[in-house]
Amino acid sequence: MARVRRVGEFELIARYFAPLAREFEGAGGLQSDNAFLPADARHDLVVKTDTIVAGVHFLADEQPGRVAAKALRVCLSDLAAGGSTPFVYQLSLALPTNWQEPWVAAFAKGLAADQRRFGIALCGGDTVVTPGPLTITITAFGRVARGKGVTRAGARAGDELWVSGTIGDGALGLLAAQGALPALTARQRAYLEDRYRRPQPRCTLGPLLPGIATAMADVSDGLLADSVHIADASRLAVSIERDDVPLSPGARAAVAADPRLWAKVLGGGDDYELVMAVPVRRRAALQAAAGSAGIRITRIGCFARGSGVAVTAGGRAIKAARKGYVHF
Amino acid sequence: MARVRRVGEFELIARYFAPLAREFEGAGGLQSDNAFLPADARHDLVVKTDTIVAGVHFLADEQPGRVAAKALRVCLSDLAAGGSTPFVYQLSLALPTNWQEPWVAAFAKGLAADQRRFGIALCGGDTVVTPGPLTITITAFGRVARGKGVTRAGARAGDELWVSGTIGDGALGLLAAQGALPALTARQRAYLEDRYRRPQPRCTLGPLLPGIATAMADVSDGLLADSVHIADASRLAVSIERDDVPLSPGARAAVAADPRLWAKVLGGGDDYELVMAVPVRRRAALQAAAGSAGIRITRIGCFARGSGVAVTAGGRAIKAARKGYVHF
Numbered sequence: 001m002a003r004v005r006r007v008g009e010f011e012l013i014a015r016y017f018a019p020l021a022r023e024f025e026g027a028g029g030l031q032s033d034n035a036f037l038p039a040d041a042r043h044d045l046v047v048k049t050d051t052i053v054a055g056v057h058f059l060a061d062e063q064p065g066r067v068a069a070k071a072l073r074v075c076l077s078d079l080a081a082g083g084s085t086p087f088v089y090q091l092s093l094a095l096p097t098n099w100q101e102p103w104v105a106a107f108a109k110g111l112a113a114d115q116r117r118f119g120i121a122l123c124g125g126d127t128v129v130t131p132g133p134l135t136i137t138i139t140a141f142g143r144v145a146r147g148k149g150v151t152r153a154g155a156r157a158g159d160e161l162w163v164s165g166t167i168g169d170g171a172l173g174l175l176a177a178q179g180a181l182p183a184l185t186a187r188q189r190a191y192l193e194d195r196y197r198r199p200q201p202r203c204t205l206g207p208l209l210p211g212i213a214t215a216m217a218d219v220s221d222g223l224l225a226d227s228v229h230i231a232d233a234s235r236l237a238v239s240i241e242r243d244d245v246p247l248s249p250g251a252r253a254a255v256a257a258d259p260r261l262w263a264k265v266l267g268g269g270d271d272y273e274l275v276m277a278v279p280v281r282r283r284a285a286l287q288a289a290a291g292s293a294g295i296r297i298t299r300i301g302c303f304a305r306g307s308g309v310a311v312t313a314g315g316r317a318i319k320a321a322r323k324g325y326v327h328f
Numbered sequence: 329m330a331r332v333r334r335v336g337e338f339e340l341i342a343r344y345f346a347p348l349a350r351e352f353e354g355a356g357g358l359q360s361d362n363a364f365l366p367a368d369a370r371h372d373l374v375v376k377t378d379t380i381v382a383g384v385h386f387l388a389d390e391q392p393g394r395v396a397a398k399a400l401r402v403c404l405s406d407l408a409a410g411g412s413t414p415f416v417y418q419l420s421l422a423l424p425t426n427w428q429e430p431w432v433a434a435f436a437k438g439l440a441a442d443q444r445r446f447g448i449a450l451c452g453g454d455t456v457v458t459p460g461p462l463t464i465t466i467t468a469f470g471r472v473a474r475g476k477g478v479t480r481a482g483a484r485a486g487d488e489l490w491v492s493g494t495i496g497d498g499a500l501g502l503l504a505a506q507g508a509l510p511a512l513t514a515r516q517r518a519y520l521e522d523r524y525r526r527p528q529p530r531c532t533l534g535p536l537l538p539g540i541a542t543a544m545a546d547v548s549d550g551l552l553a554d555s556v557h558i559a560d561a562s563r564l565a566v567s568i569e570r571d572d573v574p575l576s577p578g579a580r581a582a583v584a585a586d587p588r589l590w591a592k593v594l595g596g597g598d599d600y601e602l603v604m605a606v607p608v609r610r611r612a613a614l615q616a617a618a619g620s621a622g623i624r625i626t627r628i629g630c631f632a633r634g635s636g637v638a639v640t641a642g643g644r645a646i647k648a649a650r651k652g653y654v655h656f
Contacts, residue, residue: 007429009455016436017419017450024416024449035418035452037373037469040366045373047451049418049467053458088352090363090377091345092420092465101335108344121352122345123375124363127337130381132460137420139377139467141365 068110080206084142155277171268237306396438408534412470499596
């Protein structure tokens with residue numbers, strides 16, 4: 001099929017939807033993924049909506065329990081990036097016309113397992129049938145101390161850029177699931193594939209970071225793109241040292257065998273790690289938080305006056321091949 | 329296509345999703361459309377999610393501004409039935425692969441018009457592309473005084489059943505849009521069609537009814553079905569006098585020409601009127617509220633101990649042909 005070049009998701013939002021959010025301050029001009037609403041005297045609600053479509057955002061033949069986990073976790077990852085603890089969610093399920101009850105039963109079982117894991121509950125939603133593919137929309141609600149929610153805007157020049165966990169596993173895991181990456185061991189491929197199929201949102205770390213991170217996002221569009229989102233929203237430039245980016249053994253083996261895969265590592269999405277700006281003076285607090293959450297964190301760059309992204313490898317400037325997963 | 333008999337939407341919710349909502353009281357066991365979350369010291373948030381699919385819930389060639397209005401208003405109607413004033417909304421837009429920017433521009437213009445009309449703002453969402461039909465999910469938030477939100481449960485034996493506006497226009501309007509109803513004048517058909525295409529949620533009346541209505545729903549599944557939802561959730565029986573059901577001139581002409589259309593009037597959905605239980609002693613308060621909102625209300629039946637629905641016509645029992653729009 002011929003594809004016409006059209007505006008991308010971010011342009012579409014800026015041009016048509018951000019103006020609709022202008023009058024509600026908690027929307028932050030749609031520059032962050034999350035919206036903030038008053039919750040009670042001491043808390044704000046953090047609200048995030050994500051839609052996933054079979055064959056687009058997950059493999060069309062994925063197990064129902066894993067579809068449930070993916071649908072929930074991509075939202076929970078944003079709530080963590082807002083510094084919030086997940087609370088409840090709304091579920092919209094558009095089932096294909098040939099839906100079968102055992103699929104729904106297994107899907108609900110997957111939701112139940114994640115509800116226990118993350119301490120959340122379903123609070124409402126909608127169920128329809130569509131002539132199109134299975135489509136799931138989750139609106140998830142987290143809670144954060146009043147006024148303490150973290151957004152993409154707020155980084156200051158001199159702040160360091162940190163990430164949780166390892167980067168690139170999501171995009172490489174999709175390749176592994178598609179039968180690519182022959183240079184890897186079966187175990188490495190299985191590890192990466194699991195990272196793609198079962199995101200691990202950083203729900204224990206995120207809520208520890210209000211007061212430490214000045215800006216935060218989750219790595220869903222890709223490390224470069226999500227770092228640039230923080231830089232843009234904070235009106236700063238960001239630089240990243242590629243060789244400091246933390247890789248899993250499988251990802252390290254993949255880029256060693258084929259350095260072109262660095263583009264996937266830095267530009268692919270679906271890692272669901274946290275990327276954040278942290279002032280140098282709060283480094284010890286950050287490390288204590290990460291230690292208490294049991295999650296590895298790595299410093300990979302810094303913010304400075306200016307705009308855009310610069311990537312170095314071993315200190316030498318390289319061209320950033322891809323800015324991230326393009327939704328459209 | 330052969331369609332296998334499967335469980336319906338309500339059974340699916342009761343069997344698989346209500347158990348997931350058991351631990352969150354504000355979900356009300358998913359028996360009402362709305363969820364209730366604490367908002368601030370004096371308010372609760374009322375939350376509702378609705379998904380509409382092109383060719384299923386609206387005509388596939390509908391004007392983008394009207395699609396926007398429909399997507400928003402079906403949610404606002406539920407918020408009104410919860411007794412709440414609409415506040416903000418999240419929008420998930422799954423665009424078909426052949427989407428065009430002018431469509432999005434016109435859609436956003438429609439949202440903007442309804443934002444002004446109903447005093448609401450966009451607060452976030454998601455935009456994706458789907459190989460399937462245009463699919464829109466709105467999660468809308470209203471506000472109501474703390475603890476005063478109205479649900480489907482709460483009606484008491486002896487309460488009267490009231491409806492706002494006129495009933496049956498939605499289902500008959502879809503027939504008119506499809507070129508049916510030849511017995512009607514062009515003006516009557518246009519009126520009904522507009523009622524189908526542009527729901528008028530009762531956002532001025534609903535927020536006046538906490539403290540007056542003991543239970544409330546909007547007429548989206550059909551008058552009988554939605555009355556039964558209230559009766560079931562309140563563990564009561566409901567009786568309806570068909571000849572008291574308020575009809576528009578077009579609907580009256582339609583059932584006069586073809587009495588079989590009563591099944592559509594009572595069983596079709598998409599009216600987006602309010603149906604409510606009101607104690608006899610609050611009748612004057614109800615009439616004052618309706619007068620102040622400028623919306624007609626009509627008493628059409630009552631609740632009693634027992635279960636199920638009984639329909640009479642001129643006082644004689646008739647068989648209720650259809651319990652409502654079947655989503656699946």
